[in-house]
Amino acid sequence: MRIVAVTACATGIAHTYMAAEQLEKTAKSLGHHIKVETQGAMGIENELSEKDISQAEGAILATDIEVERAERFQKIKTVRVPVQEAIKDPKGVIAKLQG
Amino acid sequence: MNSESSNLREFVFDCGLRNGLHARPASHLADVANRYGAECQLKNLRNGLEGDLKSVLAMIAVDVRAADRCRVRVEGEDSEAACNELRRFIEQELPGCDEPLAQVAIKGNAEGLPRGLRSAGLQCHFGIPVSRGVGRGKAVILGSLALAAGQAAESPDSPEEERNRLHRALTQVRDRVQSSLVQNADITQRAILQAHAAILGDAGLRRELEERIALGRSAAGAVVDAGNHFAGLLNQSGSAYIRERTVDVREICAQLLEEVSEPGSQPPPIELDGPAVVVADILGPQQLLAFDRKWLKGIVLGSAGTTSHAMILARSLGIPAVAGLADATRLFAPGDEILVDANRGLVIPRCPAEAWRFYERERQAYCRREAVLSRFSMAPAVTADGRVLEIGANVSSAVDARHAFANGADGIGLFRTEFLFLHRSTPPSEDEQLAVYETAVGAAGGRPVILRTVDVGGDKPLPYLELPLERNPFLGCRGVRMYAGHEEMLRTQLRAVLRASAAGMVKVMAPMVSSLDEALWFKHQVALAKSELLARGAGFDTAIPIGAMIEVPSAAFILGALSAELDFFSIGTNDLSQYFFAVDRENAGLAELSDVRHPGFLALLKQIADELGMLGKWVGMCGEMAGEARNLPLLVGLGLNEISAVASEIPALKEKAAHLSAAGCRKLLAEAVRCGTATEVDRLLCGSAEVQAPRPLLDAGLVTLNSASRDKDEAIREMVDALYAAGRTDDPQRLEDAIWAREAVYATGLGFGLAVPHCKSDAVSANSIGVLKLKHAVEWGSLDGKPVSMVILLAMRDAGPDGFHMQVFSRLARMLMDESFRARLMSIADRHELVSQIGEELNAAVAPADEGQANGATQPQGSGVHGTDEVKWARIQG
Known part of the structure; x- marks a missing residue:
């Protein structure tokens, strides 16, 4: 499946990127296509476009803080989890989207 | 200046001494007055109090504060010469007899405690830090300097005998002070001993003593009464500085009392025979000087005075001292192991092993910092x-x-x-x-x-x-x-x-x-x-x-x-x-x-x-x-x-x-002169990223292997100390608090035996990666519930955008998700190798296409301060 995701933690120094890495790695190993936007200390990176989102079958918002521009995901199936969960159990998080 | 009688002269002056007319300036003034036969009187026109200009104690009791208007009245044969000289002295020299105003020290408090002490669940007492340092030893409790005459006072011999006894005592005590003066070259100690010599020769004190003996009191009784009389006068002063001079009068009278009393009726002097912390309500400077410096490790005082002579001496001798612990002598038992932390204004009784350990580790961190500083101090500043x-x-x-x-x-x-x-x-x-x-x-x-x-x-x-x-x-x-x-x-x-x-x-x-x-x-x-x-x-x-x-x-x-x-x-x-x-x-x-x-x-x-x-x-x-x-x-x-x-x-x-960039500093100055206020300049100084030359994020000095830290608290503190030693934070306690504030959101233990504490704080002066490998794994509240054996600290400045460093941090965070990278880090047992391994992998990851980025994130060749690697690296950063 095609997945889009956003990761964002409180300080934006470490967990945002660790969660992004886990989701990317795991999705690929499961044969999914994924694009992860990070909202960290460097601001928004790898930003999801309207097209990215409209083509995706689901979105994962792995965040401890308010997601910037959350309205983008209104028309799409969305799973919200704390950042830690994406780090600890990325497989389980992706499974939630499929379930 | 002239008045009706040809032998009576007077003038008015405004006190130019910031601390008021206290013992040392007063003793100089009394010296001048005592050169003349004329009677000299000082009157404070603010409060109407009057006293003898030839008596230091009487003058102090007049309670002259800064800017008080006073009148000097001189009467006698040589009044013209005396008046002229007193006037000249008061106008020209007296202002130079002052000393800087005492710093207002703030009482220690529980919020100011570092985490390592807070978590030890200490029982401790807070006071005012007066003389910096940390010391520990067995409590030696001193009795108060309160004057009590005992038996001798009740059965006086003839006034003649009592007078002789008193004069012998005055001579003996004065000789003792004089001989300490001869042996002592230290300016601070000499000034204080001189003030004591002046009190012993004070005309007012002598008069009070003589009058009481003439009335039939014993020498001991006269000393007690006169001492209490002057102590009472000084205690009424509006100036804390002068009130603290009460101690000097008490100490001198206590010494006189010892001389005039029967042997054995006064407690013997205390000899220190091991590391000791002296606890007293008040402490006289001569008492302090009498202790063996080798064993005197700290002072705890009940009185709140920070400018008493004993405290001035403690500062000049570098003895840690905390004052203002109410009822100090009752808080501790003789022989209790006491720790005095005069940096934080804290006294710990029966000091538990955890606190010992904290202070020992703090001392080691301080030594490492000193070692780093001394490397810089002996080279030119570039x-x-x-x-x-x-x-x-x-x-x-x-x-x-x-x-x-x-x-x-x-x-x-x-x-x-x-x-x-x-x-x-x-x-x-x-x-x-x-x-x-x-x-x-x-x-x-x-x-x-x-x-x-x-x-x-x-x-x-x-x-x-x-x-x-x-x-x-x-x-x-x-x-x-x-x-x-x-x-x-x-x-x-x-x-x-x-x-x-x-x-x-x-x-x-x-x-x-x-x-x-x-x-x-x-x-x-x-x-x-x-x-x-x-x-x-x-x-x-x-x-x-x-x-x-x-x-x-x-x-x-x-x-x-x-x-x-x-x-x-x-x-x-x-x-x-x-x-x-x-x-x-x-x-x-x-x-x-x-x-x-x-x-x-x-x-x-x-x-x-x-x-x-x-x-x-x-x-x-x-x-x-x-x-x-x-x-x-x-x-x-x-x-x-x-x-x-x-x-x-x-x-x-x-x-x-x-660590500064001269080019960045020039830009900063150019901006500063365009500001409107000093506050804006201060903000610029705090916020400017350009003035700091980029430093490697990681060098061997930030890596600790075989750490003996026993828990998460100690591990974090040890990493903070490493940053402090390297001059990467000016405020280790605030940095530690910032890291713990982040841990409070949720613990940064990732699982796999690894934790990544981090913070963004203005207590960080250079972006840094710290690495700590623990001898024994510690609990960290990790995602997998397992203890942690390797800790990687990411400390980020809270100033300006720093894209490259943030890119390195985020890359490192991603790489830590890779099992084989973690395994490589875990297996390396050499600091320099660890630095180069992380450096190489990070550089490859951050800018794989650019060969020039090699060594970009770290300084592989260890801790060289001005090494060429750093210069090269700095260029890449720009």
């Missing part, structure tokens, strides 16, 4: 982009000079020679001065020594100069302005300076120059001194550089003309700022108006530095502005050749300079 800044020292004596060079001074930027001229009745001779200057030049070992000729005037009057009284001495005849009337004194000094120049690199500098004429006149005087020496056949440096202080604004606008005549300049910011802002620097209430970071003042400094730079003249800065580390970016931005500061600040200034 900014990261190669600009050299001499860091000199301000000194007042040859001893100061030796101390300064031991601290790494590149020279003496300001030798305040006037201290050789103070507190004496004639100016020092040429040979006397030469001996001092030669010692300083010898200690310099070829480094430059700037001798500033005597800078006295209304604020530092000298009795033998007979300077006219001025309503506004700071705007009066001081510095170079008073030389014309005292040419011989100046030329004697110049000859001594010139002769010292034969032994090394000496420069001579004139104070308070405001016009070209003064500069020319001063030069001419140097030329005359030279020809006097030539006639004598004495040797000197014929090309001795002649310079001037820039401390009067008018001089700052004729630099072209001055430069044609003079060789160098030093900006004296203390006076320059007070003349520039029209603010008396002694007036604490106006301090805000004369902030040296006021953009207007910075613009003046910039104009001076720029112009002298264009003229190719050497320019330095002495004055307090130069000694404050946070001003350093502004001073580097000015492009000064030198700054001169108090010796103890030199190592930290050199280290700080090494």
Whole structure:
């Protein structure tokens, strides 16, 4: 499946990127296509476009803080989890989207 | 001044002493009065109290505070001479007998405790930190200095015998003080002992004692009564400083009491035989001096006084001391192991092992920091982009000079020679001065020594100069302005300076120059001194550089003309700022108006530095502005050749300079002079990322292997200490708190035995990665519930955008999700190898396409301070 995701933690120094890495790695190993936007200390990176989102079958918002521009995901199936969960159990998080 | 009777004279004065008329100035005044037969009375017109000018104690009891208006009345045969001399002394010398106002110290509190102590669940007491340091030992509880006469008082012998007993006691105690004076060379200790000698000879005290014996009291009873009488008077003073002098009276009377009492009726003196912390309600200075310094590890006082003589001594002797612990003597039992933390104002009784451990680890961290600083202090200060800044020292004596060079001074930027001229009745001779200057030049070992000729005037009057009284001495005849009337004194000094120049690199500098004429006149005087020496056949440096202080604004606008005549300049910011802002620097209430970071003042400094730079003249800065580390970016931005500061600040200034970018500092200064307020400049200083030269995120100094930390608390503290030792944080406690604030959101243990604590904080002065490998894994609240054996700290500055470093941090965070990368890190057992491994992998990940990025994130070759790797790395960062 095609997945889009956003990761964002409180300080934006470490967990945002660790969660992004886990989701990317795991999705690929499961044969999914994924694009992860990070909202960290460097601001928004790898930003999801309207097209990215409209083509995706689901979105994962792995965040401890308010997601910037959350309205983008209104028309799409969305799973919200704390950042830690994406780090600890990325497989389980992706499974939630499929379930 | 004259009144009806020819033998009665009087005058009125306003007290110019900031601490009021306390024991030491009063003892000088009593010395003067005691030279005359006339009766001398002091009356405080504010409170109506009156006292004998020949008695220190009586004068103190008159409770004269700063600016109180007082009347002196002199009556007797020699009243005219006495009145004239007292008046001269009070107007000219008394103001110089004062000392700086005591710093207001704040009582320690639980919030101020570092986490390591808070979590130890300590039982501790808070007091006022008076003399810094940490000490531990067994509690020695002193009885109070309260005076009780015991049996002797009740059955007096004949008044004649009691009088003899009293006189013997006075002589014995006075001899003891005199012999300590003879043996003691320390200025602080001598001043205090002299004050005690003065109290023993005090006319008021003697009169009180004699009167009581005449009334049939025993000698012991008389001592107790007189002691309590004066202690009571002093205790009523409105000045805390004077109230604290009560202790001195009590101590002296306690000593007298011991002498007049039956042997055995007074407790024997306490001898220390091991590390000890002395606990007392009040402590006399002689009591303190009587303890074996080897064993005296700390002092805890019940009284809150921070300026008592004992506390002044504790500071000068470096004995940790905490005051203001109510009921101190009842809080501890004799023999209790006590720890005194006089940095935080804290006393820990029956100190538990956890607290010992905390302080031992803190001591080790402090030693590591000192070791790093000493590496910087012994090398020249060079900014990261190669600009050299001499860091000199301000000194007042040859001893100061030796101390300064031991601290790494590149020279003496300001030798305040006037201290050789103070507190004496004639100016020092040429040979006397030469001996001092030669010692300083010898200690310099070829480094430059700037001798500033005597800078006295209304604020530092000298009795033998007979300077006219001025309503506004700071705007009066001081510095170079008073030389014309005292040419011989100046030329004697110049000859001594010139002769010292034969032994090394000496420069001579004139104070308070405001016009070209003064500069020319001063030069001419140097030329005359030279020809006097030539006639004598004495040797000197014929090309001795002649310079001037820039401390009067008018001089700052004729630099072209001055430069044609003079060789160098030093900006004296203390006076320059007070003349520039029209603010008396002694007036604490106006301090805000004369902030040296006021953009207007910075613009003046910039104009001076720029112009002298264009003229190719050497320019330095002495004055307090130069000694404050946070001003350093502004001073580097000015492009000064030198700054001169108090010796103890030199190592930290050199280290700080090494991490600055001169180019960034110039930009900062250019922005600062366009600000509107000092507050805006402060914000710029805090927020500017450019002034700091980029440092490697990681070097071997930030890696700890085989850490013995026992828990998460200790592990984090150990990493913070490593950053502190490396000069990457100025405030370790705040950094520690920032890391824990992040842990409070949720623990940063990732699982796999790894934790990644991190923070973004303005307590961080350079972005850093710390690595800690633990001997024994510790609990961290990890995602997988397992303990942690490797910790990677990411510490980020809270200033400005720093894209590259953040990119490195985020890349590292991603790489840590890779099992094989973690395994490689876990397996490496060498600090340097660990640094290069992380560096190589990070560089490859951050900029795989660019070969030039190799070594970009780290400094592989360990901890070299000015290594070429760092320079290369710095370039890549730009």
